[in-house]
Amino acid sequence: MTIHRTLNTAIRARSIPSAIMLIALALALFSLFPMPTARAAGVIYVRPDGIGSGTSWPKAFPSLYDAMALAVSGDEIWVAAGTYTPGTLRTDTFQLKDGVAIYGGFAGTETLREQRDWAANVVTLSGDLNGDDGANFANNADNSYHVVTGATGAILDGVTISGGNNADVNSNSCVATRCGGGMLNKASSPTLSNVIFSGNSATLGGGMYNDSSSPTLANVTFSDNSASYDGGGMYNWNSSSPTLTNVIFSGNSASYGGGMANAGGNVSSPTLTNVTFSGNSASYGGGIANGVNSSPVLTNVIISGNSATNGGGGMYGFSSTCSPVLTNVTISGNSATNGGGIFSWYGSSPALSNVTISGNSATNGGGVYNENSSNPQIRNSIIWGNNGNAIVDNSSTPVVSYSIVEGGYVGTGNIDAAPLFMPGNLRLQAASPAINAGINTGVAATDLAGNPRIVGGTVDMGAYEVQAPSVISVARAGASPTNAASVDFTVTFNMPVSGVDASDFTLTTTGGQSGATISTVSGSGTTWTVPVNSMNSATGTIQLNLVDNDTIVTLDTVPVSLGGNEDGSFSDGAVYDVDRVAPSVVLSSTVLNPTSASPIPVTVTFSEDVSGFAIGDIVAGNATVRNFAGSGASYTFDLTPAANGPVTADIAAGVATDAAGNSNSAASQFSRVYNPVAPITRIYLPLVMVPTPPLSLPDLVVEQISTAGGQLSVTIANQGAAAATDAFWVDLLIDPTRAPAQVNDTWDALGTRGLAWGVRAPLAPGARITLTVGDAFYRADYSNPGGPISVGTVLYAHVDAANSTSTYGGVRESHERDGGPYNNILGPVTATTAASLTTLAGAAPAAPAADLPPR
Incomplete structure (x- = not known):
């Protein structure tokens, strides 16, 4: 026992320092490598x-x-x-x-x-992985299957992806690791910018493979990638429709689609904008191949220098569910056995708009080859200069229109004439027959170069619109007619130019404006302003035209003169109608002076059409103004003398304006001496009995409709010899379907907009009342303004307008008793100023409806 205890104690003694050392070592390690914590x-x-x-x-x-x-x-x-x-x-x-x-x-x-x-x-x-790759994919058998694998919502920017490899020449299916050497996207849609895919290889999609994925690519390059089957640069399969902008496919190779291949059980239709396919190769579709359910949209795309050993040097399509859409595309320098530019097979029917196909070569169809019910739709395009016929059709009937086709082709607007390309590129020379020869329907806003697509009114054929500097328009910058001392013309060019000054323009004038002069020209770029000083106290026209004297040039390093090699003069400039003469006005009457007539008819004649002239602008002396009517340059009214003696009428300066904005000068005073002569009654035998004079009756008229000051008013007068004591309706008709002509021609019977007043106050002989929207007589419950009155609105006013139980309204009037003409209507009056029709909808009417005639 003693030995055991001693041994056990010895062991514990030795263990204590060891434990302490282990704890110390652990603490030191934790201090060097702390436990990870959650991070922002x-x-x-x-x-x-x-x-x-x-x-x-x-x-x-x-x-x-x-x-x-x-x-x-x-x-x-x-x-x-x-x-x-x-x-x-x-x-x-x-x-x-x-x-x-x-x-x-x-x-x-x-x-x-x-x-x-x-x-x-x-x-x-x-x-x-081993850093031992050689040229042409040598030593890549041990490389990563997929260098990058995508994820939706991820961003990859500013990298080069290379060396991925999963090529298998013995299988064309995407199983295990055979797809997407550079990048694999399965049900993922990342965003890529400034990325280069280079030197990757795969069975399908050497650079990128998309399955149920639609990534977004901008400023991306696919170069020198390879696929043993489809899509050397990119392969899109099964609901994969990526968006590509500013992307280059160069030097890629595959069996189908050297640059890109698209196909799938579901739609795979990428959108390509500003994309280039160059130097790619394949058996079919050197640049791009499209299969089942694949209709990519190509806008501003260049397909050049690609090759296919069999079909479709530039593009290949092989399904009835394959209908690519091409706009502003050039297809040039491609080669194949069939369809050097495009090979459409087995029902593939692409739509081509403003496409140029030139310089391609093939045994059959150097430009386009269509086989087995493949019917492309081609318009505004050029197919010229290809080796092996422009278009070859085999059991196919394309629709070609408004296009240049070498050798001719049946279709509306087609031309068989050399397009006259600029040396070294596919732009058009100034004299090209393709200029303004297309059809504008559905064209893009810009051409392949980003320049305006329609210059000169009609779209050009081909991918490029002619952009030699030319004048688009010389337009008025201000209103016409005008009374301005200086008028401005805006000259618009189709591109920025310099060297524009007064010497580039000429004036064509008429009448008193023959002395007009051009002032200092200002502006820059595409828009320039040319001011012209007009002649005072004179009328006439001024037209500005441009003369090409070779001083106007583009801002390019090598400037292009106006019109290029053609005369760029412009002789269809706008015209100003200048009127700097104030309208004069004269008052006259058929009644001689002195007169016993009452009322005295007066005619107002302006020297030209004016607006703004109203009854309130006539200042009468010893008389009342009534029955005002007229428009343009001619107006009439009656002066009803108040007493014996001089009766006058004055029209001041500035009450009316002509179309150019000139205010009228004052009229000379109109004057007549009113001196009624008492009638002489002679009685002859046998005695003749004179019947008792008829009873006196009122006579209601509309004197004025006014929108002056932005407010509507209607003035009603009683011209009869007796007071109007019964209630009556007044209607304002706004743009009626026809003019009112009789009682019960109310606003709601002749249109959809109108106002109504129920007037109940007695109206004495010679008295008048002015009605406004919202006054005591206004009936919101019988009105529908339909918005404010705008300039040019046609108005009628109708007094004593309604009574469904009589033929004479609510008031029996003298003209109705005597069989005279119906004078209860004023109009048409055209509104010269806009007027508000603020209503009091829902307010209680001033008089009970029962006091008014039924309507």
Whole structure:
């Protein structure tokens, strides 16, 4: 027992220092490698020589893979120049994450993302795990299957992806690891910018493979990628419709679709804008191949220098559910056995608008080859200069219109004439027959170069619109007619120019404006202003035209003169009608002086049509103005003398204006001496009995409709010899379907807009009342203004307008008793100023409806 106890004690004694040492070592290790904790999103730094955990450039991660493992949504990973691999196994991949953005192009000192230069500081994500790849995909059998794997919501910007490989010449199916050597997207749609895919290979989609994925690509290049079957640069399958902008496919190869291949059980129709396919090769579709359920949309695309050993040097389509849409596309320098430019087969029917197909070669159909019910729709296009016939149709009937086709082709607006391309490119010379020869329906706003698509009124055929400088318009900058001392013309060119001055213009004048002169020209770019000084106290017209004296040129390094090689003069300039003479006005009457007539009819004659003249502008002396009517240059009214003696009427200056804005001069005073002579009664035998004079009756008339000051008013007068004591209706008709002519021609019977007043107050002989919207007589419950009155609205006013139980309204009037003409209506009157029709809808009427005639 003693020995055992002693041994046990010895063991414990030796164990105590060992435990202490282990604890101390653990604490030291924890201090060097603390336990990870939850972190907020931010920037993670990566550089090849990093020695830290990514919190700054000095403490950057050395491994992008590790940084991506740490990243959470909202993080940005800044990657310095260098080459990064996803691991050591072929199955290792850079797996993108939703909400995580990877930015390459850093030197390793930047503090702002905008400071990076991804072209100078190249970041390569490489699948060459052993660093031993050679030219033409040599030694790549041990490379990563997919260098990058996508994720929806992820961003990849400023990197080069290379060295991915999963090519299998023995299978064309995407199983296991055979798709997307550079990048694989399955049910994921990341965003890529400033990315280069180079030197990747796969069975399908050497550069990128998309399955149920629609990534967004901008400023991306696919170069020298390869697929043993489809899509050397990109393959889109099964509901994959990516969006590509400013993308280049160059030097890629495959069996189908050297640059891009599209197909799928469901629709795979990418959208391509400003995309170039050049130098790609395949058996079918050197540039692009489209299969089942694939109708990509190509806008502003260049397809050049691609080749196919069989069909479709530029583009190949092989399904009745394949109908690509091409707008502003050039297809040139491509080659194939069939369809050097385009080969459409088995019902593929692309739609081509403003496409130029030139310089392609094939045994059959150097430009276009259509076979087996493939019926393309081609318009505003040029198919010229191809080797092997422009269009060859085999059991196909394309529709070609408004196009230049070498050798001719049946269709509306087609031309068989050389398009006259500019030397070295596919733009049109100034004398090209393709200029203004297309049809404007459905054309794009700009051409392949981004210039205005329609110059000169009608679209050009082909991908480029002629852009030699020319005058689009010489337009008035102000109103016409005008009384302005100086009028401005706006001259618009189709592109920015310089050298514009007064010497470039001439004036064509008439009448008193023959002395008009051009002042200092101002402006820049496409818009210039040419002021012209008009002649005072004179009328006439001024037209501005442009004369091409070769001083107006573009702002290019090598300036292009106006019209290029043609005369750029413009002789269809706008015309100003200048009137700087005030309208005069004269008052006259058929009644001689002195007179016993009452009322005295007066005619007002202006020297030209005027507006704004109203009954209130006539100042009467010893008389009342009634029955005002007229428009334009001629008006009439009656003067009813108040007493014996001089009766006068004056019209002051400035009460009316002509169309040019000149105010009238004052009229000479109109004057007549009113001197009624008492009648002499002679009685002859046998005695003749004179019947008793009839009873006196009122006579209601509308004197005026006014919109002056923006407010509507209607003036009613009693011209009869007795007071109007019964209630009556007054209607204002707004744009009626016809003119009112009799009782019960109310506003609601002849239109949809109108106002009504129920007047109950007695109206004495010679008295008048002015009605306004919302006054004591206004009946909102019988009105429908329908909005304010605008300038040009036709108005009628009708007094004593309604009584469904009689033929004479609510008031028996003298003209109705005597069989005289119906004088209860004024109009038509055209509103010369806009007027508000603010109503009191819902307010109680001034008089009970029972006091008014039924309507």
